[in-house]
Every structure is written in C-alpha cells, then in structure tokens.
Amino acid sequence: MIEVKNLSKSFEAFKALKDVNLKVKKGSIYGLIGANGSGKTTLIKHLVGVYKQDEGEVIINGKDIYENNEVKSTLGYIADDLYHFPMYSIKDMAHFYKKLYPNWNEDRYKSLLEIFELDAKRRISRLSKGMQKQVAFILTLSIMPDIMILDEPIDGLDPLMRKRVWKLIVEDVAEREISVLISSHNLKELEDICDHVGIMNKGTILLERDLDEMKSDIHKIQVSFKTDNLKDLREQVEILHEEKRGSVSLLIVKGEKEEVIKIFNKYNPIIMDILPLTLEEIFIYELGGAGYEIQNLIF
Numbered sequence: 385m386i387e388v389k390n391l392s393k394s395f396e397a398f399k400a401l402k403d404v405n406l407k408v409k410k411g412s413i414y415g416l417i418g419a420n421g422s423g424k425t426t427l428i429k430h431l432v433g434v435y436k437q438d439e440g441e442v443i444i445n446g447k448d449i450y451e452n453n454e455v456k457s458t459l460g461y462i463a464d465d466l467y468h469f470p471m472y473s474i475k476d477m478a479h480f481y482k483k484l485y486p487n488w489n490e491d492r493y494k495s496l497l498e499i500f501e502l503d504a505k506r507r508i509s510r511l512s513k514g515m516q517k518q519v520a521f522i523l524t525l526s527i528m529p530d531i532m533i534l535d536e537p538i539d540g541l542d543p544l545m546r547k548r549v550w551k552l553i554v555e556d557v558a559e560r561e562i563s564v565l566i567s568s569h570n571l572k573e574l575e576d577i578c579d580h581v582g583i584m585n586k587g588t589i590l591l592e593r594d595l596d597e598m599k600s601d602i603h604k605i606q607v608s609f610k611t612d613n614l615k616d617l618r619e620q621v622e623i624l625h626e627e628k629r630g631s632v633s634l635l636i637v638k639g640e641k642e643e644v645i646k647i648f649n650k651y652n653p654i655i656m657d658i659l660p661l662t663l664e665e666i667f668i669y670e671l672g673g674a675g676y677e678i679q680n681l682i683f
C-alpha cells in the first residue's frame with residue numbers, strides 16, 4: 385500500500401508539490417496523468433525515497449520510505465531516464481540486483497529473458513532505447529516487488545511490447561496483490577489497466593477517481609423523442625453536455641444508470657442507445673463542468 389499525506393515540496397522559491405494526498409491500495413493500479421511540469425516525477429521521487437519531503441508523509445507498506453532500505457528492497461522503480469552502468473551486460477546487472485534485493489527470483493528472471501527474447505550477455509548500453517526499457521522490466525519484475533512505481537514506463541516500447549508489459553503487470557497485481565503507480569501522458573493507455581486515475585496540475589492532484597465508479601456514474605445517451613421532451617428531462621437528470629444531430633440528441637448524463645433509463649423511458653423515446661464513454665470523454669465532461677480545459681491538462 386502506498387500512502388501520501390499532505391505532501392509538499394519546494395525547490396528554492398518554487399513550490400513543486402502542494403499538499404498532495406494519494407492512496408494506492410494493495411492489489412490495485414493507480415494512473416497518474418498530468419501535463420509536462422505538473423509534478424509527476426517529483427511526486428514519484430518522493431515515493432521511491434529519492435527526495436525528502438518538506439512537509440507531509442510518504443508511507444510505503446506502513447513505513448516511511450525515506451532512507452529506509454528495508455522498504456526500498458520491496459519496491460520496483462522504473463525511472464523515465466533509465467540508468468545502467470556503462471560496461472554492464474544484462475547478466476551483470478542481474479547479478480547486481482540479486483545482491484541488492486533479497487526476494488530476487490532467478491527462475492522468473494530466466495523466464496522473462498525468454499519472454500522478451502533478450503540475450504543476457506548483451507551490453508545494456510548497446511541495446512536500443514526500447515530494449516533497455518525491456519531490461520528494466522525484466523530486472524524490476526524479478527525482484528518480486530510488493531510495490532511498483534513506473535514513470536512513463538512504456539515510452540519507447542512498440543505496441544507488442546506494451547501489451548506484453550501490461551499483461552505481466554496485471555498478472556502480478558492479480559496473483560501477488562502488488563500496488564502499482566504509473567505515470568503517463570496517455571489516458572488511453574491507462575484506461576484498460578488502472579483502477580484509479582488522478583490528474584496532476586501545478587503540483588496538486590486536481591481530480592481523482594475510481595474508474596469503475598466513474599464509468600457507472602456517467603453515461604452517453606443517444607435519444608430521440610416524438611416531441612421535444614428535453615426541457616422536462618433537464619429538470620430530472622443532470623445533463624453535463626448535449627448535442628443535437630437532426631432529430632437525435634446526444635446527451636452526457638450523470639447519475640445511476642437504471643434510474644436515468646427509467647426517467648428517459650417515461651417520455652417514450654423513439655430510439656434510445658446507451659453508448660460507452662472513453663475515460664478521456666469522462667474527464668472532459670466532468671472537468672468541463674468545473675470550468676477546466678482538460679485538453680491542456682492531459683495532453
């Protein structure tokens with residue numbers, strides 16, 4: 385479990401993190417989205433114990449992470465700027481990790497090398513950027529972490545590798561109940577794998593949502609009535625957005641699905657379809673209501 389309470393951090397006069405609160409439960413995946421410079425990497429460097437906070441707490445599995453090697457040995461971290469010792473091969477690096485991480489699993493390491501089809505004798509600095517990322521995943525997954533912190537993890541990976549990596553992470557979450565935090569600019573990438581998503585903006589978490597709850601609470605409805613019933617409907621349901629396409633209205637409606645359908649059905653619609661919403665659309669409509677320009681925050 386990852387817990388951040390009232391975390392603040394300044395670099396000289398610049399306040400990079402302002403009163404950040406966040407929780408990633410056991411067996412869940414948290415997606416951290418935010419524009420360049422919003423504070424994701426600064427937050428992550430606190431989560432992995434690189435930075436010491438000015439205020440607040442950063443607790444991993446019930447303990448402060450900063451200068452705590454015992455906690456760090458259960459934590460897998462993939463930084464956005466990977467570092468490998470220049471002369472090291474994958475095998476040398478694995479040897480180094482084996483000494484550093486008590487839960488290192490040699491069988492898993494070997495099977496991951498096969499999955500990624502990498503030769504352990506190859507020097508890491510000579511591999512392509514994407515292959516270096518694959519090595520980082522092999523090493524990180526082989527330490528059998530309780531917690532994984534991934535900063536832009538799939539940048540540089542091709543679509544097949546992305547799929548492979550997500551599958552491995554989701555399996556670890558399901559089988560070993562690890563907690564994962566992933567930062568990304570790409571909401572679409574996170575949509576299928578995260579349970580929670582938080583949007584960072586100017587050093588704070590602007591909005592945080594449970595994805596299942598969120599998806600069950602907001603609906604895209606394509607509807608057409610014989611007469612114009614939208615005026616009456618507006619008084620009974622919360623409509624976040626509406627568009628008219630000929631005789632058909634496209635509505636984004638907030639509320640419990642069955643209840644919303646019941647209300648619409650009272651007006652005998654000629655057609656009524658409930659369409660799936662992407663995560664991006666949900667954020668746009670939710671934040672649109674709050675007066676934010678979501679596109680500026682997440683792209």
Ligand SMILES: Nc1ncnc2c1ncn2[C@@H]1O[C@H](COP(=O)(O)OP(=O)(O)OP(=O)(O)O)[C@@H](O)[C@H]1O
Nearest residue numbers: 395398400418419420421422423424425426427464
């Ligand atoms: N060591 C530092 N000294 C001074 N300012 C810093 C330092 N590290 C980060 N900052 C500032 O803090 C802010 C947040 O940076 P951070 O790297 O956390 O953003 P980010 O959300 O990870 O961005 P990106 O998506 O571009 O990676 C930026 O304005 C950055 O300039």
